[in-house]
Amino acid sequence: MLEVQPRDKRGFFILPQAPEGAGYYVYGNLQRMPHSGHMAQYAHPNLLSLIFYIEREWQAIDDRKFGVGNISIAEGLGYDKHVSHRKGLEMDIRPMRKDKLEGQSARVSRFDDVYDRNATIKLIRLFLQHPMVTKVFFNDGEVQKTIAGGCVRSLQGHDDHLHIEIREY
Amino acid sequence: MHTRLACCAMALALFSPSQAADKPPAWTGEPRPLRGDYQIYGGTLAEMLPPTRNDWKVAIMVKGELARELFAQLGPDVKQEQACSTSADYRERRRGDISCVHTKEAGYACYFGLDLRTGKGMYGAIC
Numbered sequence: 001m002l003e004v005q006p007r008d009k010r011g012f013f014i015l016p017q018a019p020e021g022a023g024y025y026v027y028g029n030l031q032r033m034p035h036s037g038h039m040a041q042y043a044h045p046n047l048l049s050l051i052f053y054i055e056r057e058w059q060a061i062d063d064r065k066f067g068v069g070n071i072s073i074a075e076g077l078g079y080d081k082h083v084s085h086r087k088g089l090e091m092d093i094r095p096m097r098k099d100k101l102e103g104q105s106a107r108v109s110r111f112d113d114v115y116d117r118n119a120t121i122k123l124i125r126l127f128l129q130h131p132m133v134t135k136v137f138f139n140d141g142e143v144q145k146t147i148a149g150g151c152v153r154s155l156q157g158h159d160d161h162l163h164i165e166i167r168e169y
Numbered sequence: 170m171h172t173r174l175a176c177c178a179m180a181l182a183l184f185s186p187s188q189a190a191d192k193p194p195a196w197t198g199e200p201r202p203l204r205g206d207y208q209i210y211g212g213t214l215a216e217m218l219p220p221t222r223n224d225w226k227v228a229i230m231v232k233g234e235l236a237r238e239l240f241a242q243l244g245p246d247v248k249q250e251q252a253c254s255t256s257a258d259y260r261e262r263r264r265g266d267i268s269c270v271h272t273k274e275a276g277y278a279c280y281f282g283l284d285l286r287t288g289k290g291m292y293g294a295i296c
Contacts, residue, residue: 032210032217069215081214081228081280081294083261083270084254090296092215107216134255137296153251156266157295161215165255 008042008074012088015041015048015068023055025102027094028069031080037104040070040079044088047071047166050132051091057126065102066123067094069161089168092161095120095138109160110140120162121146127164128152135165205231205278214295225285228293236277240269253296266292 005013017038018025028037043051051068058066069092073079076086084090096119097108108115121143127133128151137155138144144152155163207229212218214228231239243262246252252261253270260271269279282293 029217032219078275078278080217081208081230082296083268083278083280083294084256084259084296086272086274087254087256089256090254107212109213135250150250155251155253155296156292157214160213163253163296167255 006074008076010042010076010088012042012044012072012074013048014038015043015051015071017041018065023059023065024051024068025065025106026069027067027104027106028092029104030073037069040073040085041068042074042076042088043071043091044166044168046132046168047088047091050127050130050166053130054123054126058123061122062119064096064100064119066096067102067106068092069094084165087168090163090165093123093164094161095140096123107160110138111159117142124152124162132166133164134167135163137163201234203231203235204233205229205236214292223286226282226291227285228280228282230293231279232277236269236279239267239279240271240277243267243269266290268292268294 007013015026026037026041028040030036030039070082070085071091072085072088076088078086094106095108095110096116097106097114098116099114117140124136124138124143124147127136128147136152137158138152139154139158207227209220209225209227210217211220211224211226220226240262243264246260246262249255252259258273262269267279267281269277271277280294282291284291
């Protein structure tokens with residue numbers, strides 16, 4: 001019998017957990033519980049559409065996968081010291097790595113040798129080209145200079161992930 | 170004249186209690202209980218790891234009356250493009266390592282942290 005996809009009271013589904021051939025992988029956890037990352041990946045339908053669009057475009061230009069982390073938990077409650085991530089409209093994305101490491105252990109910050117700035121710029125550009133994207137936080141000043149126009153901003157704690165927000169409608 | 174005085178007295182009697190309700194309680198210096206929680210971690214808030222002797226941080230969240238007072242003191246709200254969320258009911262204020270948010274649903278909450286390796290304060294929340 002097929003497993004029924006969990007759906008919360010908002011009607012949101014969990015991001016498919018790295019289906020075969022996808023251009024993204026998933027990471028993260030909830031309250032440091034192992035294997036709980038999916039519980040923090042309830043996404044607004046618009047965000048799911050965006051992720052599916054970007055992963056397709058990304059696969060056309062790069063054979064690595066990008067990592068998708070926290071989105072929101074069921075019913076949009078607060079969790080793990082996120083001040084937002086309640087409406088399924090925001091997500092955390094890891095910067096790109098130079099290697100092809102994926103999964104929970106593939107963490108990377110802008111200070112690491114394995115951090116791939118050029119690939120991260122390509123990925124952010126893809127997101128910014130989409131009209132739904134309203135906000136990107138990531139602290140790499142070189143990225144901000146390259147992607148002009150103040151589209152990428154700095155904010156405390158955003159050295160090891162991009163925070164991306166989309167409009168609801 | 171008496172009528173005017175009576176009107177003034179009546180206006181004061183009517184409006185004073187409502188104005189007093191908007192004011193913060195008078196300062197007493199009394200310690201008050203806290204409401205909130207904390208999270209101990211290593212690594213970063215976005216990529217938490219088990220804490221170690223050399224990497225031990227705590228992120229603290231306070232709610233309720235203290236959060237409301239901190240929010241009021243921190244003002245004004247950050248600009249929408251710098252706030253963590255553009256939701257209509259979301260308000261955010263920051264100064265240094267303290268950030269406070271208000272939403273209709275969750276009320277007031279403030280966040281700050283400590284890094285025990287340095288003994289210094291740090292941020293206690295991420296977007």
